[in-house]
Amino acid sequence: MPRPKEFDEEQALDAAMRTFWVNGYEATSTEDLCRATGLGRSSIYNTFSSKHELFKRSLVRYTELMTTNQLALLDDETRTARDRVHALFDAIIAGEVENRRDERGIGCLTVNTTVELAARDPEAAALVARDQQRRLDSLEAVIRVGQRDGQFTSRRSPAELARFLNAVIAGLRVAGQGGADIPTLKAIADTALEAL
Amino acid sequence: MPRPKEFDEEQALDAAMRTFWVNGYEATSTEDLCRATGLGRSSIYNTFSSKHELFKRSLVRYTELMTTNQLALLDDETRTARDRVHALFDAIIAGEVENRRDERGIGCLTVNTTVELAARDPEAAALVARDQQRRLDSLEAVIRVGQRDGQFTSRRSPAELARFLNAVIAGLRVAGQGGADIPTLKAIADTALEAL
DNA sequence: CAGGTTTTGGACAGATCAATACAAAACAGG
DNA sequence: CCTGTTTTGTATTGATCTGTCCAAAACCTG
Incomplete structure (x- = not known):
């Protein structure tokens, strides 16, 4: 009985995410956000409640899209550990390249959020932390494999090396x-x- | 003949810098900015013209203070190359530690500016780029020394390794x-x- | 101490911000 | 085709934003 929405919610969310x-x-x-999504104010507030709520959903969507894809590369057991890490870096760099504006990358929403918001937005900080933990877990696992196979010869613990890789990835984003x-x-x- | 300012301009600039x-x-x-500096609006606008101008001056001051100190560590010829790089990392980490709020670091103003502003503020981007170049030059020089002395065994070029270290530093900041x-x-x- | 200049405080201007109110339009089911 | 519900567009709210205005206070020099 209700009137249906004229737009696709997921599509609008993607547009909002990209704007943030x-x-x-x-x-x-x-x-x-209205301009990016093509929606009117009412539709946005009716659907997403507030700017902050929309941002949180954007952040969740970003991590679902990006991290899920990236972790699939790390978890691909048909490849060696080194190849997997290499594939992750390639994917990150490819992403930075295809999203360039005026010779600059647009970075990574979770890194950007850590820098801009984490200190004063606990909810955003929690979402980023959760995402980071997933990444660290996968990195640690693949490093463990590489050490077992003798591909990675560093004597440092997988947890430390995972942290290291994660920092380098953030650094890559900032460099881009x-x-x-x-x-x-x-x-x-x-x-x-x-270094591994 | 004019009435003198009641405040110290440099001190106010430091307070503004810290706020940004x-x-x-x-x-x-x-x-x-008024609250942080203790100045009234008129004094701020009279002295610094605009928020954006004040930000640029804050950024310049930040790099003058921070980068100058850090590069002094890298240029200290009484120490080995490895020790110098180590000292730089120690200084960065010590800085992150003493500036913690709610278990988080406050990062680095140039990294924060790169992430938040570089894409849409060419002046800020130029200031950050200039600072980065100074850092890369010093890093490259110390790496060259380390390679000559056999302390650094990586076959990569000093320029590449400098970029790598710079990225790791940004990553450290984000991690903090x-x-x-x-x-x-x-x-x-x-x-x-x-890795060197 | 008086004149000229600058700083200073507080009010104010105009723009923009996030968010809401409300009525008209659009749809589904009976 | 009408009824009830939801969406949508527009106008508007009240807060906050950056920046300005202006008069009074404060200072230095002569």
Whole structure:
């Protein structure tokens, strides 16, 4: 009996997510969100309650899309540990490249959120922390495999190396946003791989 | 003949810098700046022209203070290359530790600016890029020394390794903001050092 | 101590912010 | 085709934002 929505909620969420991703939370106005999604204010508030709620859903969606894809690369047991980590770096760099604006990457929404919001938005911080834990778990597992197979020779613990890789990934993102070119990003990733 | 200012401009700049550092550019209101500096609106606008101008000056001051100190560590020719890089990491981690709020670091203003502003503020981007170049130059020089002395055995070029270290530093900052504890940060830094 | 200049405080301007109110439009079921 | 429910567009709210205005206070110099 109710009137159906004229738009696809998931599609609108993707548009909102991308806007937050590119502009950040504070610099994104509700009007920006209207323009990006093509919806009116009423539809947005009716569907997503508030800007903050919409941001949280955007963040969740981002991690569902991105992290899930990336962890699939790490968990691919048909490949060696080194190949998996390499594939992850390649995917990250490829993402940075295809999302360039004015010679700069747009980074990673979870990194951006950590920097912009984590200190004063506990909910956002919790979502990012949860995502990070998933990533660390997968990284640790693949490093363990690589150590068992003798591919990774560092004597450091898998947990430490996972943290290290995660930091390098964040650093890659920041470097991309700073305007580093692809060969530079590849060199950073390769150097990190050699540290394992 | 003119009436002198009642405040110390440099001191006010430091307070403003710290506010931008902790809260970010967008989330800092002019009233926040008044509260932090203890100045009235008129004094701020009379002295610094605008929020954006004040931000640029804060950014310059930040890099003058921080980068200058850090590069002094890298350029200290009384120490070995490895010791210098180690000292840099120690200083960064010590800085992250002494600036913690609610179990989180407040990061680095240049990294924060890269993430929040570089894409849409060319002036801020230029200031950050200039600072980064200084850092890369010093890193490259010390790596060159380490390679000559046989302390660093990686076959990668000093330029690439400098980029790598810079990325790890950014990653350290983000990790600190994400709530990583000190041993974790130290492990990340040590792992990076081993890659050289 | 007086004149000229600057700083300072507080009120204010205009824009923009997130969010809401409300009525008209659009749809499903009976 | 009508009834009830939801969505949608528009106008508007009240708060907050950056920046300005202006008069009074404060200072230095002559």
